[in-house]
Amino acid sequence: MDLKLDHHSEDNLTIVDVEGEIDVYTAPRLRELLIDLVNKGNFHLLVNMEKVDFLDSTGLGVLVGGLKRVRAHDGSLELVCTQERILKIFRITGLTKVFGIYASVEEAKEAHGRDK
Amino acid sequence: MATVELTFSALPAHVRTARLVATAIARRTGVAEAILDEVRLAVGEACSRAVEAHRLHCPGEPVRIELRDDAGRFEVTVTDAAPGEDVTPQVLEADGSLMPEMDNLGIAVIAGLADDVEVLPGPKGMRIRMSWPASPHGIAAL
Numbered sequence: 445m446d447l448k449l450d451h452h453s454e455d456n457l458t459i460v461d462v463e464g465e466i467d468v469y470t471a472p473r474l475r476e477l478l479i480d481l482v483n484k485g486n487f488h489l490l491v492n493m494e495k496v497d498f499l500d501s502t503g504l505g506v507l508v509g510g511l512k513r514v515r516a517h518d519g520s521l522e523l524v525c526t527q528e529r530i531l532k533i534f535r536i537t538g539l540t541k542v543f544g545i546y547a548s549v550e551e552a553k554e555a556h557g558r559d560k
Numbered sequence: 561m562a563t564v565e566l567t568f569s570a571l572p573a574h575v576r577t578a579r580l581v582a583t584a585i586a587r588r589t590g591v592a593e594a595i596l597d598e599v600r601l602a603v604g605e606a607c608s609r610a611v612e613a614h615r616l617h618c619p620g621e622p623v624r625i626e627l628r629d630d631a632g633r634f635e636v637t638v639t640d641a642a643p644g645e646d647v648t649p650q651v652l653e654a655d656g657s658l659m660p661e662m663d664n665l666g667i668a669v670i671a672g673l674a675d676d677v678e679v680l681p682g683p684k685g686m687r688i689r690m691s692w693p694a695s696p697h698g699i700a701a702l
Binding site for chain 1 (some may be wrong): 572573574575579596600601604605608610611662663666668669672673
């Protein structure tokens, strides 16, 4: 499956819906979207990965790059993910300590609201 | 011992094909369903690394992958033909510069996933060999 990307804003939060496989072939498209969103002033991003079938280290690199970018503007990049196969790569690389990872968009929005 | 060999052009789009082939053969070899995702990810990481190495050093050369059913082990060897010591899938900043903190992440992921890993750098390229337990009689034993 290819990569499908969509995004919309709710209050101060931009939700990026990702579907499909994030790998060395498709990750550049996600990187371009994240860069574009930040360049347009969206500094609080929530990447919904519930429909991601595959994620490799290239995809992790793109997410870390996005995090660096939003943090430069005092922003945030957090994730929604409950799939064990995806969470495993975050655990192996220690990135569970770097990203806020939530079980649902609603849960992330509540946490984001508390942090505002 | 049964071996499948695959060579593919050093294009990112082909890494997915290599992953799918490896997963299919792993299943056929008798690798447990619970660890097929690990096989898929580790093979993808090794192939991504090889593709990036070839794109930098020898874009016309194909990447080679061998998948072997070897006495109760499923063994995968990914071989690149790129000279050099340390090439990993590149994560570029917006200005095109590398993100140094992501170096070697692919190898680290492989090490975290494969049951047994051997990374053999050489002057004419790198070989990454990894293996997982499999049913001695493959899927026919199920």
